[in-house]
Amino acid sequence: MNPTAPRNDENSSLSLLFSPTQQSAPVAASTAASTASCSSATTTTTNTTTSHSSSCSYCSQTFETRNALFRHLRNDPICSLEHADDHSARSNIYSTNKNKQSDRRLLLSIVKESVALRFGYYDDSNNKSPKHDDGDDEEEDDDNEEESTLAETVGKVLQGAIVESLKEVVQNWYDHDTDTLEKLEIMGSTQASLAKLRRMALKQEEGCAANGDVLFVNLMLPKVIKKESMEKQTDFWTKVGNLTRAKLKHQIPQAELFDLQILGTKRAAKLHAEKSATQYIYHYLLPLSWLPEEDAMRAWWQSSSADDVNPTRQARQFHQNKKLKNKPPDSLRRLKEALRSAESEKASPEQIRSDHKQHKLRLATGRFGALAARSKRPWHNFADPALKGNASPNNEPVWRAVDKARIVDFFVETPLKQDGQEGEQEERMVAIIEFRGDGFVKEQIRRIVGSAVAMTHSWLPPDFIALATNGDTAIETPLAPPNRLILSTVRYHFDELQSNGRPFFETHDTRQIVQLAPSEVDGIGWAMNALLERNEEQAKLALENESMWLKGLSQEIAPRIRTELLEQGKVVASSKNPMNTSPFTYSKLYYPVLSELRRIKSLNIWPETSVARSTVILRQDKADDGSDSEHSSGTPSRQNGSFTIVNPKVQQNWDNLPLGNKLFPELVEAVFDLESNLAESENTGATHKITVEEVTTPASLQGRQPSSHCAVNCNAQFTPHVDSGRGAGQKLSMIVGLGDYVGGELRVEGDAFDIQYKPLVFDGWKLRHWTNPFAGERFSLVYFTPESKD
Structure with missing residues (x-):
């Protein structure tokens, strides 16, 4: 920047840097006798307001002598950096090649700038039949989760387009080839519709249109642009925005870029397109x-x-x-x-x-x-x-x-x-x-x-x-x-407070917004208007698919849901009635464990359930009478709870043994002996394996490696959940029910399995599972190996 001229006049930093022939700066007559080096320094740093005073163009501070000004430039941390940048830019406007010919190459100082883009898109294919619910949750392939949605695709195209546009505008604006073009790149970006921080469950679904998706982009650009007048900066970003919009629509005709807002680094530091959205x-x-x-x-x-x-x-x-x-x-x-x-x-x-x-x-x-x-x-x-x-x-x-x-x-x-x-x-x-x-x-x-x-x-x-x-x-x-x-x-209420609560992209004196395209057509949102005015072929196909869906909803889906509600009500009702069945018969393999479990329960010494696990166990006041009270009234009608024990044979040096191991060594031995016996036995009942990748299939326990842990449950009705952590080496858990009870099936992603003396192998870390209501005495053992902390 030339400190001898105001920042917004014709001798601004851009014209100074890119018009070398017009670089002559006014210098006071009193400085004519200065040396060449001093004269150069003076013309780039001072503004002689009188014959006896000079001022710094960076901070506007006035000094009695030029020596005082130079001392200020050497000692002030901010102005010294500003002066170094400007001096470097000017001294490198021209470099000379080996043939002493002019090589018009600019060496610009690069700084970060942040912008926000408001854009829209819609899917005009509309030729896919709507997803038909048939009650089968296993038909979806996990690989589909990795496919890019329309929102992700448009966001990626926008990022590439704005970088290309920025480089073209910088090059054309000054009519020079620059070494710094390759440095003009994206340093980071966030998008409101994605779920990078909020987990995949909140990922916007495929086929969703948008009239106000938001992308925040951190860019590197020449520093001189940020020193220009507001009018010139707006002109610069208008060119970048229009070129970005053209590139976007060329690649994705069903997308539109509405607005570009220059955030500034200070404001952008507090904003995140996804995390800051309220x-x-x-x-x-x-x-x-x-x-x-x-x-x-x-x-x-x-x-x-x-x-x-x-x-x-x-x-x-x-x-x-x-x-x-x-x-x-x-x-x-x-x-x-x-x-x-x-x-x-x-x-x-x-x-x-x-x-x-x-x-x-x-x-x-x-x-x-x-x-x-x-x-x-x-x-x-x-x-x-x-x-x-x-x-x-x-x-x-x-x-x-x-x-x-x-x-x-x-x-x-x-x-x-x-x-x-x-x-x-x-x-x-x-x-x-x-x-x-x-x-x-x-x-x-x-x-x-x-x-x-x-x-x-x-x-x-x-x-x-x-x-x-x-x-x-x-x-x-x-x-x-x-x-x-x-x-x-997408609203950003905390940031909008600075603009009298106006929506993020609404014009306000505190905002620098470049409007590139109208976001409404005849008073209707751009994307909504596109969906309302589909072509006849698309509309006809949509009508047929939606008619099929409505028919399926009335004749298949809704009746299936009503049946499930009735069944759940019957199970809850039956779980409250006394059992009218004879004791269940089971293999002798279960005798040692069941006798120990019944002994602990009869002595009323069942350990207290941990706080974390209690959050996924239905409270007994709700399970018994269906009430939703926050506190149980009186003593629960049956003792329930859950605790964990570890297998001392899997790892000898446990730093801290769980309380269950210390209190019930006989139970520990019986529980893990049962797992070994089941793995060696050919007759273990109706065993099935349920994984994310496979449909439910018959399975064998033979060859199963010993588990390091086992959750021991008594009369515990679990609510829908997934297990924490991940199996280390042992990818599947095994569960088996013991005792005389009715109901109590294990539900895995909606499918019910009778586990009463019938071990079940399943992926408890990825598949939601819960317990059906039951009546009677119900124990369950869940064998698993959590992820090691090493």
Whole structure:
């Protein structure tokens, strides 16, 4: 920078560096006699305001003499660096090759800058049949989890496009080849729709469109650009943004770049596209033909929109529009109630204060204002079944807060011909359902919509969503069709406070935003408009697939879910009734272990269950009477609990033996002898193996290596969970039930297995498993080898 001129005039740093012929800087007459070196230093660092004073252009401090100014430049840590950078840039504007010919090569100082991009995309293929729920959770291949979603693909293309654009603009802006072009690269990036920090359960599903996805990018760029005037910086970033947009649309025509916001390094240091997001807003386009009373719905629609100038494009603000003359059909009311049942409750200040020490409320902390008072619920039943153990209710990411699930608008879906004219296919009325929350599990929104549609038809009970968001329950949920879900907006409330609470990409004096393309078309979001105006072929195929889904929901999916609810109710009821069966017969292999277990129980010396394990065991007050009270009343009707013992034969030098080993050495010996005997015996009952990779298959215990640990359980009804850690060498656990009881089957990803004296081998680290209700005396042994800490 030339300190003899203001920062925003024609002698700015850019013109100084890249217009060598115009570098002559004004110097006071009193400095004419200075030496060449001093004169050079003076012209690059001083602004002689009077004949006796000079000022530093970097900090504007005034000095009586030039010597004082030079001392300041040598000693001040900030100004000295600024001066060194500028002097280096100027002295290297030209380098000379061996032939003494001019080699116009720029050596620029590189610094970091951060920008935020708001972009959209949609999938126009729409030729895949909707995922059909058939109750089989094992048909999904784990490899699918590694496939890139549309959001990931667009994000990667954007990163490459902005780097290429930055290099082209820098090169063309100054009409020079530069050695620094290769240094202009991305140092890091974060994207709101991805789940790099929030775990894979929150990964945005394939086929989801977006009108407001956000990408934060940390770039390296020439320092001189940041010293330019705001007007020139905006011009520079406009060129970069437009070129980036063109490159994006060339590679992905169904993508659009709306805005580019220059964040600055100080502000960007506090922002992370994913971690700093406080609210995600999605919209789902629900055709009213999916609801009952379709004829009444159409008549209501036509009468309500008769006065509209353009009814096919006019938003139907159902909640705010007071001009609606006719009352909407009852099916809309039932849909609203079903959706509202998905919303999280808001804890009162009194509840929050009283919970300060008890910590029983699971609030959406770390959010802005009243949003932090929303309670979180487990949405494990609404997650993609392919997630398996990652969607277990004992995994924190599946506990989400839904701030809002409401109908906000109504539009008309208008199929178009290839030439853009309206097609012959009949228009469909579409309700826009808005979901707001702190994040959503993969497929959560579509399963809420599917459940709400079934509840509106009375195919599922009105409290189904409440039942399915109980951490102790595992139940199938219906999945609504794809290609109707849109990520509308991502909010960053804490950063938005600095701009009077305005949304992150809304224009404000405190923000430097370059608007590249409109994010709305005729008042409708760009992505939503694209989905509403599909071509006739796509619309016809979507209609056929969605009709098949609705038929399957009524005739197959909903009846299957109702049957499962009834079966669960019967099992719970039977578990409360006294057993009316004779003692169970079993192999003599189990005698030593069972006798020891019964002795410990009869002496009432069963160890206390650890805090971590107790979180996945159903409390006895709930298991016995179905109540949801926070405290048990009186003594439990049966003793229950769980503790772990280790196998001294697997490793001799255990640093700290568990309490169970010290209290019950006879039990330890009997338990691990049983495993060895089962591995050597040819007749062990109906043994099966369940893994993530394979369908349930018959298996043998012969050759099984001894386990290092065993969990010993008494009358413990486990809720859906996955085991912590990972098997070291031994990839599968083995479980077997003992005692006289009825019920109590082990459920693995929804399939029930009778383990009463019938060992079962399964992957407890990846597959969700839980215990069916039971009556009687039930023990279980779970053999496993956890990951070593070495």
